[in-house]
Amino acid sequence: MDVQExxxxxxxxxxxxxxxxxxxxQVLPGIVRYVRPLPGMSFVLYSDLDEATADATIxxxxxxxxxxxxxxxxxxxxxxxxxxxxxxxxxxxxVTEPVDDIxxxxxxxxxxxxxxxxxxxxxxxxxxxxxADVQAVMESVWGQDFSWVHDRLGRAMAIPGYLSVYVAYVxxxxxxAGWIYFDKGHFAGLWGGxxxxxxxxxxxxxxxxxxxxxxxxxxxxPYLTIDAGEMSRPIVARHGFATITTAxxxxxxxxxxxx
Numbered sequence: 001m002d003v004q005e006x007x008x009x010x011x012x013x014x015x016x017x018x019x020x021x022x023x024x025x026q027v028l029p030g031i032v033r034y035v036r037p038l039p040g041m042s043f044v045l046y047s048d049l050d051e052a053t054a055d056a057t058i059x060x061x062x063x064x065x066x067x068x069x070x071x072x073x074x075x076x077x078x079x080x081x082x083x084x085x086x087x088x089x090x091x092x093x094x095v096t097e098p099v100d101d102i103x104x105x106x107x108x109x110x111x112x113x114x115x116x117x118x119x120x121x122x123x124x125x126x127x128x129x130x131x132a133d134v135q136a137v138m139e140s141v142w143g144q145d146f147s148w149v150h151d152r153l154g155r156a157m158a159i160p161g162y163l164s165v166y167v168a169y170v171x172x173x174x175x176x177a178g179w180i181y182f183d184k185g186h187f188a189g190l191w192g193g194x195x196x197x198x199x200x201x202x203x204x205x206x207x208x209x210x211x212x213x214x215x216x217x218x219x220x221x222p223y224l225t226i227d228a229g230e231m232s233r234p235i236v237a238r239h240g241f242a243t244i245t246t247a248x249x250x251x252x253x254x255x256x257x258x259x
Contacts, residue, residue, distance in 0.1 A: 021156055031046060033045065035070065037070070042073075049081055049082060075247055077102070077246065086250060099247070100229050102226075103242060104224065104225050111239055118168075122207050123166065138177060140197075165179040166178055166211050168204040176205060182221065188219075193205060212224070
C-alpha cells in the first residue's frame with residue numbers, strides 16, 4: 001500500500017468531499033465544515049491553513065458557531081498545517097480528546113482470519129428497532145448516552161447500501177456492536193467496535209471486524225478505515241491495518257457563564 005497515495009485519496013474523499021445525511025457541507029477559504037442542528041455535533045473536518053491564516057480562521061469559526069448556538073469540534077490530522085494547530089485551538093478554549101490513529105486496511109490483502117466464517121453469532125441488523133441492542137452495548141462500554149443511535153443510524157439504515165450495522169450475540173445477549181459506512185470512492189469506514197467487558201477475550205471484536213471486511217470485499221471496496229484508539233489500535237494492527245496519519249478531536253467549550 002502506497003501510504004501517500006492512500007492519504008491523498010483519504011483527504012479528498014473522507015474530509016473535503018464526503019457528504020453526511022442530515023448535515024450541511026460548507027466549503028470556505030481554508031476549511032470544509034459540516035453543520036447539523038442541536039443536539040448533534042457540528043465539525044470542521046478539513047483545513048489547509050498556515051501561520052498567517054490560522055488564528056483568524058479559528059476565530060471566524062468560533063464566531064459562526066457561537067452566533068448560531070451550535071456545538072462543534074475541529075478535527076486536526078497529523079499532517080495538517082500549521083504544525084501547532086492543536087495548541088492554537090486549545091488556547092482559544094478547545095478541549096482535546098485522546099489522539100486516534102487513522103488506520104487503513106487494503107481489503108485485497110486482508111489476512112485469512114478476516115475472511116473465514118466468524119466463530120460467533122454475528123448478525124447484520126435490518127430492523128431499526130433492534131438498534132436498542134447497539135445502544136445497550138455502547139452505553140455499557142462507554143458510560144455515555146447513546147440514544148442518538150436510533151435517529152442517526154436508523155435514518156442511515158434507510159439509505160440503500162449506505163450503512164450496515166452488526167451485533168455479536170452470546171446466548172442471545174448483545175455482547176459486541178459495530179457498524180460500517182459505505183461512502184463514495186475508495187473507502188468504507190468502521191465505527192463502534194465495542195465489546196462488553198464480561199465478553200472480552202472471546203474473539204467477538206475480531207468476528208465483527210471479519211463480518212464487515214467480508215461485506216466490503218464482496219462489494220469491491222478497496223480500503224477500510226478506522227479511527228483507532230488505545231484499545232482497538234493493537235487489535236486492528238495485528239489484522240493488517242496500517243497507520244496513515246493521526247487525528248485529534250478538539251471540541252470548543254463555551255466560556256463559563258455564556259449560555
